[in-house]
Amino acid sequence: MKLLEKSQIRSWDLDTIDHQNISSFDLMLRAASVFSNWFQSLFFDKTRTIHVFCGMGNNGGDGFCIASLLAKAGYEVNVYLFQFNNRFSDDNLSRQKEVESFDKFEKFTPFPLEQKDLIIDALLGSGINGPLKGEYLKLVSWLNALPNKIISIDIPSGMDPDQPTSGSFVHADHVLSFEIPKISFFLNENSDYIKNWDYRSIHLNPGFVEDLKVMNYLIDYDLVKSILRQRKATENKKDFGFAQFCGGSPGMLGSVILASKAAMRCGLGRLAVSTPSIYHSSLFSSCPEAMAQADLPKNVSNLVDFQLVNEHVDAIAIGPGLSSAKESVRYIDEFLKANKKPAVLDADALNIISRNKWQPRIGAYSIISPHKEEFERLFGTCDSHYSRIQKQIEKSKELNIFIILKGAHTTISSPDGSCYYNNTGNVGMGTAGSGDVLTGMLLSFLAQGYTPLETCILAVYLHGSAGDSAAFKYGNIALIASDIIEFIPSVIKNINGK
Numbered sequence: 001m002k003l004l005e006k007s008q009i010r011s012w013d014l015d016t017i018d019h020q021n022i023s024s025f026d027l028m029l030r031a032a033s034v035f036s037n038w039f040q041s042l043f044f045d046k047t048r049t050i051h052v053f054c055g056m057g058n059n060g061g062d063g064f065c066i067a068s069l070l071a072k073a074g075y076e077v078n079v080y081l082f083q084f085n086n087r088f089s090d091d092n093l094s095r096q097k098e099v100e101s102f103d104k105f106e107k108f109t110p111f112p113l114e115q116k117d118l119i120i121d122a123l124l125g126s127g128i129n130g131p132l133k134g135e136y137l138k139l140v141s142w143l144n145a146l147p148n149k150i151i152s153i154d155i156p157s158g159m160d161p162d163q164p165t166s167g168s169f170v171h172a173d174h175v176l177s178f179e180i181p182k183i184s185f186f187l188n189e190n191s192d193y194i195k196n197w198d199y200r201s202i203h204l205n206p207g208f209v210e211d212l213k214v215m216n217y218l219i220d221y222d223l224v225k226s227i228l229r230q231r232k233a234t235e236n237k238k239d240f241g242f243a244q245f246c247g248g249s250p251g252m253l254g255s256v257i258l259a260s261k262a263a264m265r266c267g268l269g270r271l272a273v274s275t276p277s278i279y280h281s282s283l284f285s286s287c288p289e290a291m292a293q294a295d296l297p298k299n300v301s302n303l304v305d306f307q308l309v310n311e312h313v314d315a316i317a318i319g320p321g322l323s324s325a326k327e328s329v330r331y332i333d334e335f336l337k338a339n340k341k342p343a344v345l346d347a348d349a350l351n352i353i354s355r356n357k358w359q360p361r362i363g364a365y366s367i368i369s370p371h372k373e374e375f376e377r378l379f380g381t382c383d384s385h386y387s388r389i390q391k392q393i394e395k396s397k398e399l400n401i402f403i404i405l406k407g408a409h410t411t412i413s414s415p416d417g418s419c420y421y422n423n424t425g426n427v428g429m430g431t432a433g434s435g436d437v438l439t440g441m442l443l444s445f446l447a448q449g450y451t452p453l454e455t456c457i458l459a460v461y462l463h464g465s466a467g468d469s470a471a472f473k474y475g476n477i478a479l480i481a482s483d484i485i486e487f488i489p490s491v492i493k494n495i496n497g498k
């Protein structure tokens with residue numbers, strides 16, 4: 001799904017008014033009716049009073065319309081207008097007539113509310129133009145200290161739709177965004193403050209967005225479904241890719257097994273594993289589907305074997321459990337020199353690259369999948385997660401590679417400067433081996449012929465979904481990496497139908 005910046009959302013709004021020959025008030029009515037239906041499906045208990053807090057722009061206008069619809073639906077509704085200057089929007093002024101009466105505040109003073117009552121936040125929407133000031137600041141601080149549930153219209157008031165907010169904003173329990181979610185819903189800086197968000201269409205003109213160039217995307221079910229291919233009855237294992245996984249070192253077999261199993265579970269045809277020979281029998285007992293190749297990284301002379309295999313495989317993943325021993329460093333050096341195959345580099349491969357400043361040697365269109373610490377070792381420290389994402393995009397363009405920055409909202413950056421936000425996954429996935437599972441999944445899709453971008457999208461989304469199913473069964477405290485693999489089949493089957 002395309003994620004639009006606030007200026008683009010505004011243009012979309014105007015384009016719809018023009019294209020559908022409606023007034024901006026008609027659009028506001030649509031938005032209000034969509035919000036009111038959504039609200040009634042969540043909060044059907046009409047014994048709780050609803051307090052609607054309206055500002056002076058169109059978000060406040062939505063608030064007046066919604067208050068009127070909820071009152072008609074039988075809720076007890078109180079409306080407050082916070083008029084801190086005289087700059088009303090036209091639709092706000094005309095919508096004030098929708099409600100029978102409201103209290104007006106020119107300065108904010110606290111007033112009592114019953115704890116069980118609900119608050120609808122219609123103070124400010126996407127028209128925000130900087131950090132909250134003056135009376136709004138006092139009001140929002142008071143709201144955030146209340147025990148009441150807050151439900152925000154379109155966006156929590158004060159929150160910047162496009163980037164982290166430099167001031168304070170309403171800490172919403174629920175948000176209903178119009179048409180599409182806002183970019184800022186996916187920023188780690190905001191994740192503790194938006195507990196539940198959703199979006200509903202208000203039927204903005206679809207043609208506008210089809211042609212619109214955007215730099216940010218949300219990885220959603222429809223996108224993943226459109227990428228995941230159906231198999232033909234006549235295909236065989238040779239059609240599903242031959243992959244090579246290089247990793248493991250003395251004491252580090254787990255990553256090899258996890259990545260191998262995850263790769264096979266994502267539909268890979270054949271897998272060759274290059275790992276120390278002392279592990280071959282354990283590998284076969286845990287993942288009999290894999291074949292063992294050269295003895296790595298103990299005996300680097302087997303590089304010849306490695307290159308032989310390299311000629312036949314469709315993709316290669318390197319790094320997990322490799323260690324940063326001298327032999328591994330030499331191995332990565334040789335790999336960067338010799339490899340021409342689509343590649344995934346992770347874990348120790350990335351650590352070795354950062355220690356030796358070999359970043360510019362990473363092959364074009366390779367995929368790297370660092371977590372925050374690996375990323376900062378590669379590209380330097382950043383003072384916020386948002387600035388890390390900006391650097392991620394910049395480095396993807398500069399090095400011509402795909403970067404998966406793993407975290408609460410994993411982001412994928414592509415050499416064309418676009419950024420994909422993932423919304424599957426949970427805190428339980430921050431556990432040993434979770435990244436190895438992702439590397440195996442990436443390798444699998446890459447070897448099956450998906451483009452690097454498609455590979456990143458599929459693997460990141462499905463990894464998170466499998467983790468969500470695992471957390472549903474085991475809880476996010478007990479969750480271990482093997483549980484993620486357990487659920488790969490069902491998440492793929494749910495999407496692909498096969």
Ligand SMILES: NC(=O)C1=CN([C@@H]2O[C@H](COP(=O)(O)OP(=O)(O)OC[C@H]3O[C@@H](n4cnc5c(N)ncnc54)[C@H](OP(=O)(O)O)[C@@H]3O)[C@@H](O)[C@H]2O)[C@H](O)CC1
Nearest residue numbers: 013028057058059124125126127128129130131132133154
């Ligand atoms: N786009 C759509 O699909 C639809 C959106 N709707 C709703 O409209 C709002 C956006 O409405 P808009 O009128 O553009 O803006 P707001 O309501 O968010 O706010 C404008 C007022 O906010 C003041 N403002 C701005 N920044 C600050 C700040 N940092 N501190 C205090 N006050 C601020 C601004 O005051 P000025 O002093 O700058 O004049 C305005 O008074 C959208 O979110 C939806 O809810 C439509 O209803 C339907 C379609």
Ligand SMILES: [K+]
Nearest residue numbers: 121124155157
């Ligand atoms: K709001």
